[in-house]
Amino acid sequence: MVGRFTARRSAAPDLPAAEEPSPSALEGVSWTVAPEASAAEPMQATQQAENLLLRDRLLDAKVRLHRRLIEEINLSTLDKVPEEEIRRHVQQLVTQYVLVERLALNTQELNDFVSEILDEMTGLGPLEPLLKDPSINDILINGHECVYVERAGVLEPLSVRFKDEQHLLRIINKIVSAVGRRVDESHPLCDARLQDGSRVNVAVRPIGVDGPLVSIRKFSKKPFNLTKLIDVGALRPPMAELLAAAVKSRITTIISGGTGSGKTTMLNALSAFISEKERLLTIEDAAELQLQQPHVGRMETRPPNIEGKGEIRQRELVKNALRMRPDRIILGECRGEEAFDMLQAMNTGHEGSMATIHANTPRDAISRLEQMIGMAGLPMTVASIRSQIANAIQLIVQLQRQSDGRRKVTSIAEVTGLEGDIIQMQEIFKYVRTGTAPDGTVQGHFQATGVRPRFLGHLAHQGIKIPGTYFDPSQPL
Ligand SMILES: Nc1ncnc2c1ncn2[C@@H]1O[C@H](COP(=O)(O)OP(=O)(O)OP(=O)(O)O)[C@@H](O)[C@H]1O
Numbered sequence: 001m002v003g004r005f006t007a008r009r010s011a012a013p014d015l016p017a018a019e020e021p022s023p024s025a026l027e028g029v030s031w032t033v034a035p036e037a038s039a040a041e042p043m044q045a046t047q048q049a050e051n052l053l054l055r056d057r058l059l060d061a062k063v064r065l066h067r068r069l070i071e072e073i074n075l076s077t078l079d080k081v082p083e084e085e086i087r088r089h090v091q092q093l094v095t096q097y098v099l100v101e102r103l104a105l106n107t108q109e110l111n112d113f114v115s116e117i118l119d120e121m122t123g124l125g126p127l128e129p130l131l132k133d134p135s136i137n138d139i140l141i142n143g144h145e146c147v148y149v150e151r152a153g154v155l156e157p158l159s160v161r162f163k164d165e166q167h168l169l170r171i172i173n174k175i176v177s178a179v180g181r182r183v184d185e186s187h188p189l190c191d192a193r194l195q196d197g198s199r200v201n202v203a204v205r206p207i208g209v210d211g212p213l214v215s216i217r218k219f220s221k222k223p224f225n226l227t228k229l230i231d232v233g234a235l236r237p238p239m240a241e242l243l244a245a246a247v248k249s250r251i252t253t254i255i256s257g258g259t260g261s262g263k264t265t266m267l268n269a270l271s272a273f274i275s276e277k278e279r280l281l282t283i284e285d286a287a288e289l290q291l292q293q294p295h296v297g298r299m300e301t302r303p304p305n306i307e308g309k310g311e312i313r314q315r316e317l318v319k320n321a322l323r324m325r326p327d328r329i330i331l332g333e334c335r336g337e338e339a340f341d342m343l344q345a346m347n348t349g350h351e352g353s354m355a356t357i358h359a360n361t362p363r364d365a366i367s368r369l370e371q372m373i374g375m376a377g378l379p380m381t382v383a384s385i386r387s388q389i390a391n392a393i394q395l396i397v398q399l400q401r402q403s404d405g406r407r408k409v410t411s412i413a414e415v416t417g418l419e420g421d422i423i424q425m426q427e428i429f430k431y432v433r434t435g436t437a438p439d440g441t442v443q444g445h446f447q448a449t450g451v452r453p454r455f456l457g458h459l460a461h462q463g464i465k466i467p468g469t470y471f472d473p474s475q476p477l
């Protein structure tokens, strides 16, 4: 189930035994009328203000009911009770509670309220519906009162609220404790992963100035394949065919792009063309890649523990991977000292290895690599760094998130070698932006530049023929 965690709480003595998870544990919970809940007060506010008031009261009631239930129920038994049964009992309790509190709810609202209480009890509270909504890619929380989501590439604010900072912190701790970590003032930053694979980053006070910042990149249950990427207009079939052929024939490829531009998605889609006979090793901070091949070894870095010890960095994993007889190494994101080891691997029998990099253009990706190697403190001249890069990398796929939220392959460039100490590159395909429609949609088209990739010969050796017309700029792609 999406994002579900079981709250860990030892059985309280007066609660039913774990073997007999009788929901009768929920019985005997009675409610007293909260003083502020009197509906008799005349309300002369506008409809909007009334709605807001109701929402606040509901939120308040929910949190109080939740606290009460947590106190009363042995949560460890909840796992063993069928969801339907819990729902039925919570429904009874909530109905009773709603009467006592005199909350005016229709059936739909009551059902929603029950769902929300259930989410609070067994899941991640207000985050649950967002995690279940397949149209949401990213969930971004800036303090307990401000939640944004990304839908179809566009950010939108939501009216989802947490009761207060404590409520949000409780949910954060539920998430991070599931991966054996904790966040507090002395450890305000944390990466975690939900049970379903979604990637989570948390920054609490004092780092998060206005309260906890939570960023969730939801795991795609059905990752895009190359055909789907063509369907959504991220690239055209001839470009896809060239990329697939390149990956198949072990042309070392880098995928470059900004945050959320679709790098991991593209890497996943391209990996489908790697032969099933090869042994792949993946290295990531939080395992996100979903390779379809049978022979994959997945590795994840480890952050330092509370005493600041035990960290395992990407660089160590790349070095270690070389001792594990990989055919190719797939590095989720190259961003530091591991760049040098990765290039070495690419140069020494692990051709066809792939990585993503944060950069805005293919040229920029190369400079980023240069900087990363430069900063690793190795005694290398600029010329030798560049020659390493030029020898290792053959193809760069550039992605961009356009202003209308769509992701596009804005450039496919081939690295052709070194002239003097300048790395030579040639662009094969590009996206030409022509304007913006009144509704904000970006207009443009993909185009061949007229350059034929040099690795076509290599492809031909492998029996892969790419039609020459693909590279003719006068032909529509
Ligand atoms: N071409 C596309 N069309 C629509 N949605 C896409 C496309 N490519 C990726 N996405 C969606 O956009 C989100 C971000 O994609 P992805 O994780 O691949 O980006 P990224 O560049 O790896 O991000 P980060 O820099 O955070 O690692 C995902 O939810 C993904 O499903």
Ligand SMILES: [Mg+2]
Binding pocket: 263, 264, 265
């Ligand atoms: Mg990514």
